[in-house]
Amino acid sequence: MSMDVERARHLRDKERGLHRPHAFARQPGTRKHREIRFSRLKLDQVEQAFVLLSGLDGLTVSPGIVPHGISVWYEITDYTMEGLEAALIDQGFHLENTLYSKLVRALVYFVEETQLRNMRQPERLLKKSHEVYSKAWDHHPHGDHDDTPADLREQK
Template structure:
């Protein structure tokens, strides 16, 4: 039985979670020192994107971005910046944080678009599937073979 069929038989809804459930992200983009002036250029470029808030970060070479995980991901933003010629910080710490954030956001996006899991109504799926099955509940085994003597 396909997963979608099981969800329909159990009567599950496929609604997205409510706002404020961790979909709004607040991330820091770190740049290299060279070339000079790239942080200001990146600030102007990112501020033109709809649904993305950008401001200067704590450090001299950092920007802070706020976005919904349904609209953007840190990976897509950083990839767009790299393709535009910006040099992002590539220290070991930045690589580790970046990999963790990429994985978490990808997993969250995947979970948001997939339907709810069947946790408490899974037995109803099998009951309804059995009722809809063509053979019904007839057992063709002779009665004398069904009983253990």
Template sequence: MRRETAYKLAGRHHDHPAPGTGIEKEREIRFKPLPPGQVERAWLALRVLKDLHVERTQDPLCLRVRYSVLDYSLETLEDALREAGYALDNTLYSKLVRALVYFCEETQRHNLISPERLIKQSHEVYIQAWDQHAHGDHDDTPVDLREYK
């Protein structure tokens, strides 16, 4: 039985993410001090992206971004900035935070796009599937011929 069939028989609907999943993220992108003016150029470049909100912070080497995990991830944003020639902060602390955020967002995206697993109603799926298929419990012999006299 295909997974989708099992989910439909169990009455599960996977059309939308569960409420409260926290798909809206607010992150900081930190830059190196050199070359000068790169934070301003990055702010202008990121502002044109749809559904991405970019703000300046009190820190002159930092930008705050807000986005949905379904649209963007911090990893894709930072990779795009690196490819465009921007120098991002590479301190040990930044690398650790970055690795944790990348992992969490990737896991959350994977969980949101994959169907829910059957946990509580899985037995009902197999009962319904058994009822819909021909199986060995059916005997075509008439009742009077089945009984021994």
């Protein structure tokens, strides 16, 4: 197999333990890899953001797949993509503004918010939930209820 730039990055990241899944690939668990892409008009901001984000605890930063991006790895319980990008925007950075990047960004924000909300919810005990619905059904008036007194029902 021939060695190209993408294959070389893949091998380097595999050796470092920094796997780069595709943006739409499933990332089970709480450890996330994301790509933050900046406006192509200001390429110097990539290095500034790299330095700024490298100083955060629990955040691993490396050069991005594209020249105007950086890759970040984090625990979703510590950081979110929305929080990181909002902080960068507050510091004056300009993110990529294409339709594709907006769609990916919105999807990632939604997925991470949903995962965090689900992690905060208590786990439902499915065996117990059946009992709750059965009891509610017994007390709820419905068509299967027979109003005939029990002593008259038994006489036939």
